[in-house]
Amino acid sequence: MNRKALIIISLQAVVIVVLAWMLVFYGKDEYEAYQRRDDEEIKTASHVAAEKGAxxxxxxxxxxxxxxxxxxALHSASHQAQLTSYGSVIGIEPLVELRTRYLAARAEAGAVRASIASTQQxxxxxxxxxxxxxxxxxxAVQAAEAAWKADEARLAAAETQAGGIRDSMRQQWGDALARWAVGEQGSALAKLLSHEEVLIQAALPFDGLQAEKIAAIEVAPAGSHGKPVAAVYVSPSPQTDATLQGRTYFFRAPASELRAGMRVEAHIRAQGKQAAGVVIPxxxxxxxxxxxxxxxKEDTDKFVRVPxxxxxxxxxGWFAASGFTEGDELVVSGTQLLLSEELKYQIKNENED
Structure with missing residues (x-):
């Protein structure tokens, strides 16, 4: 390569270096100006501010x-305490089987009692x-006495068996249903046996209503949109359901839409004075x-989110006995927009931190 070519290459290299330096120098000013404009665009006025922790x-x-x-605006309203619980329709075949054994034992006792009268005479x-x-x-006297004593022993055994079956019914089904089964309220049990009514076991929360405060209960198949039917309180249930948390109770209801084994939703209303408050739509x-x-709405242009x-x-809607008062103005259209504004404010603060 001759001397002239080297000089030309050197000049070109100098020109390239000078142009690159000028590009960086002037480009830096343009970039900083762009950043200032971008910052000015981002720093828009916020619609959210923190006041008294809210x-x-x-x-x-x-x-x-x-x-x-x-x-x-909210209006005053009164509301009877009510809760929603769940339960199931109980098949009464085990109760019927115990009842049959009980009646058989009582019949045996009756027959032996009649025989005792004869053997004693x-x-x-x-x-x-x-x-x-x-x-x-x-x-002959000894044989007659033995027959009489044997009948008395048979009577005691039959009555003991009947008593044991009745105790078993109490343990499994409670006093009320045990009384029905032994015939003290035959009409009530007859409706269950004829499938005119069904037996429902429902659970009340441990911190919810007491059974004696129940005014009415309505039940419907869980997940259905049918009209609930009124159910009648029977008694506490001595046994629980592994799928139901709470104190269990028996109710009876018309069998038109209910079947044994079906899960039900129960709406329970309490007795007593109605509570005063408002309804949140x-x-x-x-x-x-x-x-x-x-x-x-706290002012003409201020809104606060409350639970x-x-x-x-x-x-x-939802009944509120506290937290809201008559005349409070609540947003019923545009709530999602207000929530979005509030969340944007929270995200911005987190980014600045």
């Missing part, structure tokens, strides 16, 4: 109208004849983090 969403009247936000007659100049032998409820919330207790249904 996030408050602020929207002007114009923004509320543009976003379709609507509120509804025979013994007394022969004993009198034996005393009157020994008109009958001692052997379903339209005001928004679900977040597994809980129900509602946005309450909603969903333990007591009341028509098309």
């Amino acid at each position: 996030s408050v969403v602020s929207l002007s009247a114009e923004a509320q109208q543009a976003s379709g936000i609507a509120v509804e 025979d013994y007394q007659r022969l004993q009198a004849l034996n005393r009157d100049n020994r008109n009958v032998s001692d052997r 379903n339209a005001a409820v928004v679900w977040y983090a597994g809980k129900a919330w509602a946005y309450r 909603v207790d969903t333990s007591q249904e009341a028509g098309d």
Whole structure:
């Protein structure tokens, strides 16, 4: 390579270095200007602020109208305490089998009791004849006495068997159903035997209503949309169901839509004075983090998210005895928009941290 070619290559290299330096120098200014513009675009005004430990969403009247936000004032309401529980329709075949054995034992006892009257009279007659100049032998008197004592032993055995069966019914089915089975309330049991009614075992929560405070109960097949039917309280259930948590009780209900083994949903209403409060409409409820919330309007342009207790249904909403008062305005349209604004504020704060 000659000297002239080397000079040309060197000049080209110098030009390239100078151009690269100019590109970096001027490009840096452009990049910084772009970043400033981008930061200015990101730093928009926030609609959420923290006040007294709660996030408050602020929207002007114009923004509320543009976003379709609507509120509804709450009205006072009264509500009878009610809870929803679950149960199952119980087949009564084991009770019927115990009843059959009990009646058979009682029939045996009745027959033996009649026989005792006869053998006792025979013994007394022969004993009198034996005393009157020994008109009958001692052997005949002894045989009559043995027959009488044997009948008494048979009677005791039959009555013991009947008592044991009755005790078994009490242990498995409770006093009320045991009384029905032994015939003390035949009409009630007859409805179960004829399948006019069915027996239901339902569970009440350990911290829920007491049986004596139950005013009414309605049951329907679990998962169905049919009309519930009224059920009548029978008694506590001595046994529990592994799938039901709580104190178990027996109820009876019309058998038209219910079958043995069917799972049922029970709506139980308590006795006593109705509670005062308000009804939170379903339209005001928004679900977040597994809980129900509602946005309450605190001022003309401020909204605060408050929890909603969903333990007591009341028509098309939820009854609240506390936390809300008559006249509170709740958002019934646009709740998701307010929640989105609040969540964006929380995410932004986490990123800044």
